[in-house]
Amino acid sequence: MKHLIGGVVALALAAPVWASELGDDGLHKAAWMRETFKDLGEDFAEAQSEGKRLMLLVEQRGCLYCKDMHENTFTDPRVLKLLEETYFPIQINLHGDTEVVDMDGEVLTEKEAARRWGVLFTPTMIFLPVEPDPERSAAEQAVAIMPGAFAAGTTLDLLTWVAEERYLDQSEEDFQRYHARMIRERDDGDTR
Secondary structure, eight states, X not given: OHHHHHHHHHHHHHGGGGOOEEOTTSOEEOTTSBOOOOBHHHHHHHHHHTTOEEEEEEEOTTOHHHHXXXXXXXXXXXXXXXXXXXXEEEEEETTOOSEEEOTTSOEEEHHHHHHHTTOOSSSEEEEOOSSOXXXXXXXXXXXEEEXXXXXXXXXXXXXXXXXXXXXXXXXXXXXXXXXXXXXXXXXXXXXX
8 A cells, every 4th residue: 555655656756847827817838938027029029139930829728739748749849949049939828808909009908919919719829921021910911820739750850840930932832731741751640
C-alpha cells in the first residue's frame, strides 16, 4: 500500500510539468507568451528589435481546443523552439475587455478587436507581415490566419512557412502543397 501511495504521489507531481497554467482570466499562460500593453504598433516595433515576427493568439476561457494546443502542440519541441526563437506571441482574449490598439491605431477592447478581425474560432493565430501597413487592421494585412486547433506537424509547418516568408510567392507551392511535402519528408503521418 505504501508503494502504491508513493507511486500515485509521484505521478501526480510529474503530470503538471507539461501543462500550462491558467491565468485569472481563465486563459492558458505559457512562458513564451509576451505580456504587453497590447498596442500592436509598439508590439511590432519590439518584436522587430528582437528580430522576431508578431503573432496574435486569440483564445477564450474554457476552450478545449486551446487546452489541446497548449498541452499537445505548443509543447512539441520543434513548435516550442519556433515560438520562443522566431515569434513574438501576444495573447488576445476573445471575450476580454482589455484595451487593444490595432495596427491602424484604432482603440478597441479585445472582444471588439476579435470581432473586427473576423475571429470565429479559438484558438486562432494571426501572423503579421514583416513590414506592416499603419493604415490597415491586423486582420486586413495578415499574411496567414490559422483558425482552430491543429497537431504539432501542421502548426510547425505553418510557423515555418510564415517565418520563411513562403507566402510571398505561392504560384508553385501554397501552404497546402508545402504542408503535404513536409508530411512526406517527415513521414510522421501528422495530417491534422
